[in-house]
Amino acid sequence: MGNNNLIQYFVEGECEEKFINVFKTGSDAFLKAGKVEVLNPVNKIITEARARTIKQNTTVVLVYDIDKGNIDVLLSNIKTLKNHSLTKIIHIQSVMNFEDEIVRSTSINSIDEMFSTKGVENFKEKFIGHKNIKSKLEKVKFDNSIFWSKVYRNGQFKDFAIKGSIKNIRKE
């Protein structure tokens, strides 16, 4: 039994964690299944111990916002992963952040419209704790072909902004 199809996601926060976990299973899944861990790859170091636990040939998907973070941390993490022969690394960039991606790929005009929230932190709480986020997103006409598809070729992470990167984690 090979492990050629193993995927490990490192994501910016709990919203991304929930989003991927919800959309990686079921008949309407559009993302490839994989283990999801909240570890912001542009903000937090992937330790040697952490990297050693990732099985060989695993595809590592780094999901991060481009409006904050540090390129040096990202470069250090890439180096660590490569030192452990984890060479299949995919960058998924939220432009500029997760909330912007949601607004862009739905019919809402501001993030607070989704749950009638007051501010981003309030939105995050509601999103993470929601019982059926799939149906909630459906109600605001979520279009998964738009989500994580925008490329922003400016800023410190521009070298990893690759058009079509999302295709690598989209279910065939």
Add this chain to the structure above:
Amino acid sequence: MVILDLKLNNVLGFKDIHFNFTYPKKLRKNSLGEECLKGVPNFRYKKVNVVMGSNSNGKSSLGKTIWGLCLFFRKKESNNLIKLMSDGSDSMNISIDYVCASETQKYILNRVAIRVKKDENLTTGYSIKMDYDCVTLRGDDTYETACKNLVRKIYNLDYLDCLNAISHSDGWFIAMPITETGFDKFELELEKPNRELFSNILFKVLNTLDPNIQSSTVSNEIDDAYIIKFDDGKNTIVKSGDRITDIRYLSSGTKYGFIIATVIYSIGKQHNGLFYIDELFSYVDSDIEIAILNLMISLLGDCEQLFFSTHNSEVLLLPYPLHSFMFLGKEKVDDQIKIKTICASDVEKRNNVVVKNLYDNDYFDISPDSSRIFEIEELFDNGEQ
């Protein structure tokens, strides 16, 4: 006894959870054979349930709940039920559908609903109200058609009246790790003719776990005692009632051989009907665990059911139907962390997929968060040692 449906609220670690142990349609190929009641071919139930999940996700709690219910039905003592209650300020609700064989060899589908509430006016401190209905199965029944003949009432029966009406003729066997209270014991009292059979089973299990074990013989002097001989001449006597941890000369895994042999004997003799085997193989080699699991399945009889909880993901490589694999995990809903259950067949319809591949990619979203473990390294880096 076969459990078909179980709804739990405020029971041990469970809040508002629903387990279903039936499956909707007959499979073209099923490596487990016919998973239905004999003579009632459309009454499909999950005969084998492999239960997986990370630590503290409810595997043992499910076993304890089933055990507590069986004890309550049999002994009619409320304490077996009350100790399952989690939050005393809220009511505990249990609803269970199960089938057992009647004395006339007909199958009876039972539906029991129980509500337990704190009540300071009662001597026990709790009020227990129950509702009960049952129906005799016909040859063409499915679980769904039989359920239509059950009429759910409100909680209006005193529990003793209800328990006297309940048909619960079958037994059960709950095996848990010896670290659980009351389980650090080898317990099997047999008639003399059956001791030889058990001794043979015991030898085959122990010898597989430790090839240095040369024989197991029935003691002629002590009832329900077995003499285990090693190839270096040493021997140890183990009798029913002895603590497993006190058995001399055996490794941790080999000590479990006594419980494993007891389970195999009980399944083979079809004494119990319902088996919940909870993480009994943590000290046992993976290949041996898988061999014993498959032996247990082969020995299961009609109107019997096996629950087998394990951390060994190699079990997921076995070619069982998808509905045999049940996962327990935790999810955050409205600021509360709840245990959730997901059956492989709920989310994957293709029956030719290897469940291990899905599990390794956390398809069922039950993977533990080990980030805290890696944070320990930071504690030392920060000079907090």
